[in-house]
Amino acid sequence: MEKLIVKNLNHHYGFTSILENINFELNKGQVLSIVGPSGGGKTTLMHLCADLIDVQEGNIKNSFTSSSFAFQESRLLPWKNVIDNIALGLKAQKISTKMAQVRAKKIALRFGLEEIDFDKFPKDLSGGMRQRVSFARALVTKPSLLFLDEPFSALDIGLKKELQSLLIEMIDKKELSVLFITHDLMEAIRLSDEILLLKADPGRIVKKFKYDLPQSKRDDKFVYSQSAKILQDEEIIDTFELELK
Ligand SMILES: Nc1ncnc2c1ncn2[C@@H]1O[C@H](COP(=O)(O)OP(=O)(O)O)[C@@H](O)[C@H]1O
Ligand SMILES: [Mg+2]
Known part of the structure; x- marks a missing residue:
């Protein structure tokens, strides 16, 4: 247990x-x-x-x-776009880049992000959107x-x-x-x-x-x-x- x-x-x-x-x-x-x-x-x-x-x-x-985190501040990587930020956790699990992108997109949609947001960088997101990304990133690995x-x-x-x-x-x-x-x-x-x-x-x-x-x-x-x-x-x-x- x-x-x-x-x-x-x-x-x-x-x-x-x-x-x-x-x-x-x-x-x-x-x-x-x-x-x-x-x-x-x-x-x-x-x-x-x-x-x-x-x-x-x-x-x-x-x-x-397995475990993951979400904090009060979203702590996203500024040089990565929405999907790459979410997919980050999956990289460590040796999942193929293609599969990681598919899973990141799926959970992004579930967390209320839209396709037009996928290529955006954290600086171009509202605080609320950053927090959606942060949650998606924490949960994409199914911790x-x-x-x-x-x-x-x-x-x-x-x-x-x-x-x-x-x-x-x-x-x-x-x-x-x-x-x-x-x-x-x-x-x-x-x-x-x-x-x-x-x-x-x-x-x-x-x-x-x-x-x-x-x-x-x-x-x-x-x-x-x-x-x-x-x-x-x-x-x-x-x-x-x-x-x-
Ligand atoms: N690295 C640190 N060095 C010294 N004091 C710290 C450190 N981190 C937190 N503190 C102090 O420990 C206390 C508890 O902080 P923290 O755990 O962040 O509380 P909370 O999350 O409940 O607001 C605070 O007084 C804070 O100033
Ligand atoms: Mg605290």
């Missing part, structure tokens, strides 16, 4: 403790969200899980067979684990919903496991099987929530009512430094 296991994880930058005693498991087919305020150590935690930085203390075991670090934060509400729906389609088919990082509680409630609430200074998990209702059946009403329920909790008000008057 593919799994990500994080045990007794601590992390420091200099003398500052960033993460303290983090423990969780992400199973195949699951969406696990880490929700917390900005500066709480979420990106650091994701980079540790993705093996982009070294573990200092504790343990991370990742037995997923078994997807790391998402605030991928919707810079998007307008329409595009956010559209990309979330595409993701929910894949989650529903159990094609994908996701480690999802966000400061947006409602977004997490819409997408997650489990939410871990991370409090800052140092980053530590203070609450866990589980949701059984399939993501495709969660409507706005569900998301609002669950948020309202969670936001009554003192610990959560404190974590987000919410001012409720």
Whole structure:
């Protein structure tokens, strides 16, 4: 069984403790969200899980067979066009250039890009289109684990919903496991099987929530009512430094 296991994880930058005693498991087919305020150590935690930085203390075991990323900024290669940017991940898999182009075009269309955009370079794309490309690039390889670090934060509400729906389609088919990082509680409630609430200074998990209702059946009403329920909790008000008057 593919799994990500994080045990007794601590992390420091200099003398500052960033993460303290983090423990969780992400199973195949699951969406696990880490929700917390900005500066709480979420990106650091994701980079540790993705093996982009070294573990200092504790343990991370990742037995997923493949993984990919999408970030808040799209991080496209400026000298490659839309299709070549998307096809990038497939090159590493030794798929023929022709086949890679076919698959890149197919997923580009699925993510709402049009044929007239295929030859464009990132500088000629809107922020929303760049984020479509970034998502397509992350998913074209059919990763078994997807790391998402605030991928919707810079998007307008329409595009956010559209990309979330595409993701929910894949989650529903159990094609994908996701480690999802966000400061947006409602977004997490819409997408997650489990939410871990991370409090800052140092980053530590203070609450866990589980949701059984399939993501495709969660409507706005569900998301609002669950948020309202969670936001009554003192610990959560404190974590987000919410001012409720
Ligand atoms: N490479 C680094 N060196 C030193 N401090 C860092 C580094 N990366 C992040 N930090 C600090 O660690 C804390 C957590 O950052 P980050 O993981 O990016 O939080 P989040 O993603 O929740 O906003 C912040 O105070 C940040 O300034
Ligand atoms: Mg971050």
